[in-house]
Amino acid sequence: xxxxxxxxxxLMALDRDDRRVLALLAxxxxxxxxxTIPATALAQAVRSPVRQARLARLVRQPSTDxxxxxxxxxxxxxxxxxxxxxxxxVDAHVVICARRAGQVVVTSDPDxxxxxxxxxxxxxx
Numbered sequence: 211x212x213x214x215x216x217x218x219x220x221l222m223a224l225d226r227d228d229r230r231v232l233a234l235l236a237x238x239x240x241x242x243x244x245x246t247i248p249a250t251a252l253a254q255a256v257r258s259p260v261r262q263a264r265l266a267r268l269v270r271q272p273s274t275d276x277x278x279x280x281x282x283x284x285x286x287x288x289x290x291x292x293x294x295x296x297x298x299x300v301d302a303h304v305v306i307c308a309r310r311a312g313q314v315v316v317t318s319d320p321d322x323x324x325x326x327x328x329x330x331x332x333x334x335x
Contacts, residue, residue: 216251217319220251224264247277249279287303290326304323316332
């Protein structure tokens, strides 16, 4: 494992204090690995920042990379959606970020991500 990319389901699991996500993040921290959060996934997960302390803490960690949907990523995301014949921008952005970082994706919905990229390494929470 070279690091973790969390989709909205992974972020919501962290917010629910899911032991599997906490263990994965602890292991990543012990090994000095990076954590990637696509901004699109964060937008899906944030509902009440004041009450989502774990999520806010993770975003602020020096080992966390918050990835915007900028011009190049928007183009890559659109091309990936066309190639996979799917339409979920967030899922495609998660795949783009995970591929670029060479990371495992932490998700609660592996089927949608695997429809976009069947080679993706996934941990289901």
